[in-house]
Amino acid sequence: MSALTGVGVSPGIGVGPAYVLAYEATVPAPGSRHGGDAPAELALAGRALERVAADLEERGARAGGEAREILEAQAMMARDPGLADGVATLVGAGAAAARAVYEAFGHYRDLLAAAGGYLGERVADLDDVRDRAIAVIEGRPAPGVPEDTGRPYVLVARDLAPADTALLSPDVVAAFVTEQGGPTSHTAILARAMGVPAVVACPGATSIAPGTPVLVDGASGLVRPEPSDDEVLGARDAAAAREAVLASATGPGTTADGHAVPLLANIGGPRDVAAALEHGAEGIGLYRTEFLFLDRAEAPSEAEQEAAYLEVLDAFPGGRVIVRTLDAGADKPLAFLLPGAHEPNPALGERGVRLFRTHPEIMGTQLAALASAAARSKGRLQVMAPMVATAEEAAWFADACEAAGLPSAGVMIEIPSAALRASDLAVRAGFLSVGTNDLAQYALAADRQLGALTGLQDAWQPALLDLVALAAAGAAERGRPCGACGEAAADPALACVLVGLGVTSLSMSAPALPAVRAALSRHTRRQCRLAAAAARAAASPADARAEARSHLPGLAGLAL
Ligand code: PEP
Ligand code: MG
Numbered sequence: 001m002s003a004l005t006g007v008g009v010s011p012g013i014g015v016g017p018a019y020v021l022a023y024e025a026t027v028p029a030p031g032s033r034h035g036g037d038a039p040a041e042l043a044l045a046g047r048a049l050e051r052v053a054a055d056l057e058e059r060g061a062r063a064g065g066e067a068r069e070i071l072e073a074q075a076m077m078a079r080d081p082g083l084a085d086g087v088a089t090l091v092g093a094g095a096a097a098a099r100a101v102y103e104a105f106g107h108y109r110d111l112l113a114a115a116g117g118y119l120g121e122r123v124a125d126l127d128d129v130r131d132r133a134i135a136v137i138e139g140r141p142a143p144g145v146p147e148d149t150g151r152p153y154v155l156v157a158r159d160l161a162p163a164d165t166a167l168l169s170p171d172v173v174a175a176f177v178t179e180q181g182g183p184t185s186h187t188a189i190l191a192r193a194m195g196v197p198a199v200v201a202c203p204g205a206t207s208i209a210p211g212t213p214v215l216v217d218g219a220s221g222l223v224r225p226e227p228s229d230d231e232v233l234g235a236r237d238a239a240a241a242r243e244a245v246l247a248s249a250t251g252p253g254t255t256a257d258g259h260a261v262p263l264l265a266n267i268g269g270p271r272d273v274a275a276a277l278e279h280g281a282e283g284i285g286l287y288r289t290e291f292l293f294l295d296r297a298e299a300p301s302e303a304e305q306e307a308a309y310l311e312v313l314d315a316f317p318g319g320r321v322i323v324r325t326l327d328a329g330a331d332k333p334l335a336f337l338l339p340g341a342h343e344p345n346p347a348l349g350e351r352g353v354r355l356f357r358t359h360p361e362i363m364g365t366q367l368a369a370l371a372s373a374a375a376r377s378k379g380r381l382q383v384m385a386p387m388v389a390t391a392e393e394a395a396w397f398a399d400a401c402e403a404a405g406l407p408s409a410g411v412m413i414e415i416p417s418a419a420l421r422a423s424d425l426a427v428r429a430g431f432l433s434v435g436t437n438d439l440a441q442y443a444l445a446a447d448r449q450l451g452a453l454t455g456l457q458d459a460w461q462p463a464l465l466d467l468v469a470l471a472a473a474g475a476a477e478r479g480r481p482c483g484a485c486g487e488a489a490a491d492p493a494l495a496c497v498l499v500g501l502g503v504t505s506l507s508m509s510a511p512a513l514p515a516v517r518a519a520l521s522r523h524t525r526r527q528c529r530l531a532a533a534a535a536r537a538a539a540s541p542a543d544a545r546a547e548a549r550s551h552l553p554g555l556a557g558l559a560l
Helices: 038-063 065-078 081-092 097-115 123-138 186-194 229-248 270-278 302-314 353-358 360-376 391-403 416-420 436-443 451-457 462-477 492-501 510-521 525-537 541-550
Strands: 007-010 013-020 153-157 173-178 198-200 213-217 222-225 263-267 284-288 320-324 380-385 409-413 432-434 482-484 505-509
Touching: 007 186, 013 173, 013 229, 038 065, 038 081, 038 097, 038 123, 065 123, 065 186, 081 097, 097 123, 123 186, 153 213, 173 186, 173 213, 186 198, 198 213, 213 229, 229 510, 263 270, 263 510, 270 302, 270 510, 284 302, 284 505, 302 320, 302 360, 353 360, 353 391, 360 380, 360 391, 380 391, 391 409, 409 416, 416 436, 416 462, 432 462, 436 451, 436 462, 462 482, 462 492, 462 525, 462 541, 492 505, 492 510, 492 525, 492 541, 505 510, 525 541
Parallel strands: 013 153, 153 173, 173 198, 263 284, 263 505, 284 320, 320 380, 380 409, 409 432, 432 482, 482 505
Antiparallel strands: 007 198, 013 213, 213 222
């Protein structure tokens, strides 16, 4: 069998026989009904959900650390009152317990899946709770993996749930490989916490025959069945060399000629701070506050918000923490903000900062919570608005921040009009931050949630690079900094190109920081500029990448 490729999410080399997790959850037949005793059926569903919750908690207590938090969050899903109401309604209408559970979970599943990104990756956790509950109702064994086979194995699965992986250790598992999942899936998070190599989004992995020896490179994403001894040795040497290079670049981000480029982390809340610190983030470049607001009947209180912001600010005394105000709508739907909203085109609808115009009370509470948190902390708070299209919106937001006592207000550049008129926006905005994910979506008219359009979403699209250059130049004209906080910043080659385009700081998911730090440290600002010019002169993303790399020789030493 030839080598497979996925996304490396936890570095290191793992070798062992494949243990292929074949568990397939059953889908209770549509329309399956109970025999007429609704209360008994509802009690059956309730007992199953409670048993699953208790089992997850028990596993969490045994595993401890990060796994405990993740499993406790899953137990909360099983005990969610909204879910219980959904099950009760369905059972009341005659649905069998298993089917009712399946359908009630479906509602939440659709919401998360539509959100994509970090939220989309929570779907696997939700599915696992659902499948465990259905297995209990149907009297079948729950999914599981062996906790000891005598020799570390490579665990291969379509997807893995935290409950499967939490109790494993490097003595038991040599590497994880999943067909699904992404860099922020819990497989990835737990693998990194355990120090076990992992590759996710690896199509075809479950067709590896059980017992086949497999080599897994958790940095490059290579999965090679039946490797030769030389291949194993070569992979181990290359991984060790790469690790040495990464370890040699420490401290604040800087190019080889000493030009400072602060390296910051993207987070979804206080629980991501540990990873940011572990990977040497100099601060937070994007705090996505949506997670605080998710899955709730009303907005979190000012006190609750203040506590969440304060926890992050306190983790970076003297460092900057850029908090993005609520970015609801389209790929980030919030139940309480869009009651029955029926926009034909939500990505072009009333979203991001536009929602604050119609819901000033939500903005008021959030800005007040931020101001109180900033007043109590040594962290340097900066606030920015998402989805700003015009200079007028930027000024309106800056005024609101000033009135709330917040000294530093910036805006995200995610809409082409904002990039084109960046210098106008920067009159009132104290800083700009390019969100390449949405900027690509709007520049190429390619929905970021459509897998079929990923080619158009490619951050190496020369048109996107042109817009980033315009944004950076517009900011510079007004003496304002212009950061980048979309996924593009996490690609070491593209990070160098962004710096060459004039971007002044880079923010990314924490695990990407060491490779970006090393890539910058191996190139001068002039090389970054040459790479940027070459990429912009190219006619396709593939050519842009190749042309840029020809000016970035230090990437080879990083095995990138
Ligand atoms: C972006 O659009 O690039 C961005 C950083 O914001 P989000 O991914 O949260 O939309
Ligand atoms: Mg965005």
